[in-house]
Amino acid sequence: MTRFLCKRLIMMLITMLCASFLVFTVCEFSPGSVARKSLGPFATQQQVDLLSKKLRATDPLPVRYSRWLGVLLGVIPDPLQAPDSGLNFTDPRGAQYFGNFGYSTLNKLPVNDVIWDRLKNTAVLAGLAFALIVPLSIVFGILSGLKEGGALDRLLSVICITFTSIPEFASGVFLVTLFVILWPLLPGTSQLDPGSGWSIPSQLVLPVAVLVIYDFGYVARMIRVSMIGVMERPFIRTAILKGMNTRQVIFGHALRNAMIAPFTVLLLQINFLVSGVVVTELVFAYPGFGRLLLDASLFGDIATLEAATLVTVAIAVTTQLVGDLGYMLLDPRIRVK
């Protein structure tokens, strides 16, 4: 088991390295240079060139990437924070420490001051959404899958398929129209500002609803398919012909088998919730991680973008690992000795 975990950890690190390198490469094509972005549009070209030289921005790509990696690992100090760059970028934690994601040219703050707060906000949203998606999708999926083609199945399936067809901005528009404009029950924006007159929880209702509506249908359909597959398996017949009633068959035999495959799917929703929320955050002006990523991409704030990507990928590979471990726990056939 330890060998397995070690191998997986190494794979995770490699994945994160490759992902961050890919992002670095893609950002190469973005217009404008770090120097220009740091100094702003009103600086002279001469100043920009000077800074560029200081930052050694003309070095080949792999070198610059390794420099970024070095800063992150705390091996070298961040060149943007060097006092002689004239940029006045200061980080209370110092210029060289492990986990130094660098300086955000967009927000004029150290990245570490920016991303963790936003991540926390999104985590709240994602957490609430996840807490609702899990029971909803399981209930819908199992009830549909019990009697394939039955009336309940048809009804629930229609609901699920329809909801998966509604993108977040569309459901955002619909819900806001309904509950903010026509019947003013809820706030139209969720800036998490306690002074806006709406309680924080009420500001969360609509964004969470939008996320749940879009996502639970997909998971419910997966569970339904798994459930149908399980109900057709011979061991269900064995259980029934032993004299068990429906409830005993479901809880004793069907459920655990049906949840094996969807378990990983459910965990993967965490990835979606953490990063796919960008649209929801935009619609409701929610100060979250997704918007951070979007703004960084659009502006070309490489440091923040890299940091955000790394965090996202880390979450993704972690959920993958947890999913695989859970899979092994649930299914004795694939346990690693």
Next chain:
Amino acid sequence: MALESTVPLMTTAKRPARAKWRRILRSKTALIGLFLVSFWVVVAALAPILPLQSPTEPDVMAMANPFPSAAHWLGVDILGRDILARLIFGARTVLLVAPLSVAVAMAVGIAMGMVAGYYGGWVDTLISRFSDIILAFPVLVLYVVLIANIGPSIINIVIATTIASAPGIGRITRGLVLGLKQQEYVAAAKLRAENTLYIMLVELLPNCRGMLIVDACLRIGYTIITIGILGFLGLGLPPPNPDWGGMVKESTTVLNVWPFMSVEPSIAIVSLVLGFNLLADGLREAWKP
């Protein structure tokens, strides 16, 4: 060479033919989906000859009262442009780009999956690890990072879709091929000197058709949503093509007075995506063995 055999001749087959395509007609879900999709395809194809208002020219007169009226059946947007026309012309772009992107992604993904599944070994490991890395990227991040950096255009959206979708398609194909290559008819093909390319394209691929077509429909639906999202984020295709997502974005500022400007393009997107999803679901039901 006549054979004297006591074994009698067999003349009848077991079951009559039932075309795969005819089975679709028996699925109500598939029919509804097909109807929705065909509606938009027909409307988009006929757009140039339909009696529509201009999708790009603003009607300054109508801006005083942008609500739906006899002149503008769905009203006008904040710049005074006829919404109905914009929706129909926007459909042309969407129905061009989404299927095209998915087609290219399918070609790449199927090739990846076939090679990985058939050869196994280090080829499989390499392709699968590479796919894992891409799949670890949440899809939207991938799109945003790519488009934000290389700019929005049809080609770029096709490229972005291919990069984002091909690994998933590859995984499905690989799974199918792993099972199919054990079939005895593949061994029979090897015994008559068929080469690998033949086996992949003629023996294996046709048997993946069903699952891949269903997946393609779902992916087209998802790509339409993604194109909508990109438009909503401001990364959509540059004008003059009306962009459904962009239409929603432009109208959110006036949501509290003129909600219809955002609701109508939203409904358009939902109806088209729903069509593809229903079609996919109906096909899956109809083609179940």
Next chain:
Amino acid sequence: MNMVAGQVQKSATHGASCATQEPLLEIRDLRIEFRGKDETVVAVPNLSLSVMRGESYGLVGESGCGKSTTAMAILGYLGRTGTVASGSIRFDGQELVGASPRELRQVRGRHIAMVYQDPMSALNPVRPIGAQLAEVPRLHLDVGKAEALEMARAMLHDVRLPDAGDMLKRYPHQLSGGQQQRVVIAMALLARPSLLLLDEPTTGLDVTVEAAVLDLITELRHRYQTSLLFISHNLGLIAESCDRLGIMYSGELVEEGATAEVFRRPRHPYTQGLIACIPDVGSDKHSRSLAAIPGHIPLPQERPQGCLFGPRCDDFIAGLCDQPDLQRDEAGPGHLVKCVRWREISRHAEKPNTQVHQSDRTQEAIQLHEVTKLYGAKGGRSLKANEAVTFNAKEAEIVALVGESGCGKSTLARIVTGLDRATSGEIRMADKNIAELQADERPKQLLQSVQMIFQNPDSTLNPSHSAAFSIRRSLIKFGLRKGKAAVDQRVRELLEMVRLSPHLAERKPDQLSGGQKQRIAIARAFAADPSLIVADEPVSALDVSVQAAVVTLLLDIQQVKKTTMLFISHDLALVRHVADRVVVMYLGKVMEQGTVEEVFSGSSHPYTQALLSSIRGTDPDRPKPPHIQLSGEMPSPVDVPTGCRFATRCHRKLGGICDQEAPPLRRLSATHEILCHIESADLQVDAVLVAAPEKNSGEPAND
């Protein structure tokens, strides 16, 4: 010790004494329909049978005859579309048709229990065996968890599973097929039901495992006084395990009676046909050819009026046999037949096979020498799929490879055809060593000369292409015909050769029956005009009557074309019929080889003797050899025992020498070799299996 040969009593006495009692299970005029969206299918139009207390009743029929459906109907489990349209099923006085779900639940598992065909899938893969077993007493006998587990443990001991306590914690996938089936049997018997339904319980198990499981069932049935409804397509099995039997055809019972009586004097033409289809150990292809029943089983919507077997019956008389509402006649005490003409019909004399003649064969077609195949396994060990396999085949000879699963016969087949590569050894064909040449490395001519017929008719043809597609490709790739017209003509000829109407060529495989698909596979193999054909279990997946037709066809074609054949099978009676020479394999090694008469005589390897003793025949008057029961499980090919591989299970083990030293190769004759420590003279056991063909010149018509 290892000698666990048991004499199992035939239970013929039980049935007779129960005649005056109330039947335990009485089915009367049962009609089962499946009501779909557009059509209603009548699976069983009219069925009546009864099972007495303490007796075992065999329900025999080919696939699609409705026997499994009947079993499901008894337990009220017909699915959403299935329903009992009319008729009654009385169990112990209680009417089961129309019973409430609650009543059914009280009967299921408690009074009527079931044993299934595929034990692996019948068990829940994610729950330990103990928990699944314990569910039965907790449901029906109102006991607590600890006591239920204790009962489960005792039951596992009764079904002769070792380490019962440890077994409770294991998961199904950790057990072998035979062990899993014992668990399923244990689960069924835990609540001491009075009726046990067995649906093909040993199909898919190895021959020796099957024998052990059947003996177990018989023993437990007597101990617990359980009645059995034994469903199978295997006549021989039923013949030896059941007191009475009923033959089902297309949803109807065409003949019923005491087992011995029915087999001695079969009255219905279908029964006679079935018996004539089955190869038996006493004769081979020179003395008899397996009779084939023309036509095929009618689908429910094709059922003719009157006698359902009419269209296929040689003795059919229009106006008489197609009258509706045929009644069952009594042909003897307790012997019922559904045939109007049973008195006039005589059992057709079996035609001796005049075609087959012994040709002087001297040319060696293929020679295998020390062929070994190893796979690398975890931990540096290797999986010995084949080791030092050596045998030859002469031209136009049929050499049978016999063995149970894991013996390496399929691996060997793949090596010979080039689908796999041998690790070492030689295979000489036409002066070339092809052992390490894979298919894509072989020159076309070589590839053409070695072709294969595969096992599974459902995967032998590509479902996306027409049936004859692969035949055409073969002709084109090997350059045997050029141009569409020539290719089509040849396809027609080949289809005619396998007795298929040419228009079937364009059908898709899913429209063809299993037998038809397998015939196409045969046509495909012969299309290349090969000199050697490897047939890997070509008929195992087919119905009995279809098997007979396909085997006869294959033999006829082979005779004419003088093709050498490697015939792989686990069915020893079939091997007896088909082969000229036999090679017996166990765990990757050749244990014995010789002519078919030599191997089937009394002096053979202990493993061969165990295999032979498990053959079940339908002739009630033939003396039955004592069943040899092998102890233990087949070792894993990764952990091959030192010394003699068979030593761990051998019933004639000499002692320590078998475990320590590899056995020597003994030559019993110029053609007969055995790998065993036992001296040649001591090998002879009571000659129970006759080598020479019997004179089956037809029995007197009317008794």
